[in-house]
Amino acid sequence: MLMAFLYLGRIKNPEQLKKTCPGEFGKLFGLDRIPETKCLRVKLKAICNQKKSKEWNADLANKWASKEGSEFYYIDGHVQVYSGHNASLGKKHVARQKLCLPGMQEFWVNNKEGLPYFYVTGEVNEKLQEMLLNHIIPKLLTDIQVKYSETELLEDTDLAVFTTVFDREGYSPVLFEKLWNEFRVAVLTYNKNVKDSWEESEFSEYTILSDGKEETMLLAERQIIKNNIKIKEVRKLSEDGHQTSIITTNKKISTEDIATYMFSRWSQENYFKYMRKEYDFDRVLQYSLEAIDGNFIVLNPEYSNLSHYIKKVREKINRRKAVLHDLENKNINESMENTGMQMKRQAKVQEELDYLLKNEEELLIQRKKHPYRIKIKDMPEDIKYNKLNQESKHFQNILKMICYRAEINCANIISEYYKRSEEEKMELVKSIIKSHGDILLDETNESLTISIYSQSNPRMNYALEKLCVVLNEAEHIYPGTNLKLIYKLAK
DSSP states (O other), rough: HHHHHHHHOOOOSSSGGGGGGGHHHHHTTTOOOOHHHHHHHHHHHHHHOOHHHHHHHHHHHHHHHHHTOOEEEEEEEEEEEEOOOOOOOOOEEEEETTTTEEEEEEEEOOTTOOOEEEEEEESOOOOOOIIIIIIIIHHHHHHHHSSSOOHHHHHHOOOSSEEEOOGGGOOHHHOOOOOHHOOOEEEEOOSSSSOOOOGGGGGGEEEEEEEEEEEEEEEEEEEEEETTTEEEEEEOOOOOEEEEEEOOSSSSOOOHHHHHHHHTHHHHHHHHHHHHHOOOTOOOOOOOEEOOOOTTTEHHHHHHHHHHHHHEEEEEEHHHHHHHHHHHHHHHHSSGGGGGHHHHHHHHHHHHHHHHHHHHHHHHHHHHHHHOOEGGGGSTTTTTHHHEEOOHHHHHHHHHHHHHHHHHHHHOOOOOOGHHHHHHHHHHHHHHHHHOOEEEEEETEEEEEEEOOSSSSSHHHHHHHHHHHHHHHHHOOOOOOOOOEEEEEEE
């Protein structure tokens, strides 16, 4: 509870406890004071040593998904960049920085609104397709209760167990066929390598819900076949004539729902952005290392490095060939008096070209000595991959998930009572969390009244009063006591 309260109060790590008043925080728990930084870390270590984070996350994900009746799961990768020197991590492409950097690759599973369920961490450099097939889909099937019963699935062979939504990184018709035939799992993603255009007469206007607002789109639908599996293709026509192609193996979903669910994928991107900004999501919380299974096969770093050098050499070769070609044409068109000078220039460029060609040949011979893929146990010790211990990170990420869900649910409650709610509701929630107040104990009536001080303007106070009404109707009991919680706005 203390860690959750710290995160909600934007105290992003135990070290920042040194700047807070332990007595004031202690009153939230009915204690004289909260633990100091060192003591809190000892307690966190004791919890993490139990290695129960994955089990806890699976239990929470099942409860959340069952309550929300989810059948669409949004999957996307997120890289936690590592800038230390102890670990030897594989490099991943970080889209937000447009760089390849060492780090741990996390694959998150969220719902349509961006609320998180769980995540899995890759060992080294696994791609989305591999993680989907080997980790995410099995985890969804085993840890989360399926919405449809076995009888319903047997009676309707077109009914999907659930649908996964992801970007073009997971595009693979072979994978789509395998997921449907083996697991009855549908996919929803963007199409790749689209070269044709549909006639504008095929498109019709549809109203879809995007980011909580209704939006009119021009959409068209066709049935196509890829790898012997029927696929729905929907295209959106933009004002500039561009056609965005979406494909799905879900046979029950309508045209407007395909567009709605696909374009809602931005909610997951917004989740990552918000968590990085507000919860210090990418902070490295672990420093101990773990070995990776020696039989795990990865791309050979030495082979990759040599391929990089070969690519650079070939770029230089092509530039020299272009220069040589231009000099030869220039020599043909100019007078005989300049021939000697042009021949000298050609000879110099030819000499550089011969050197580069020889260098390329040597690098190719050297690369043949190294296999394209290699087992980790066969890698040289100085570059052998390992990984960071994920238990502490996983445990604290679960707490951050709970806090984020609490903020979103609170924001959704007050949104109907607050103007410009879509733009400002999260700011109002943060303001309420950071507000001062009084805790009033009434042992006679067995109640604990939370009196929250006034906000900065009347419309925020109005939304806060409505929130208090909803919370009071729930009749929550303070944990570990028989005291009913009562919320009100201080007058």
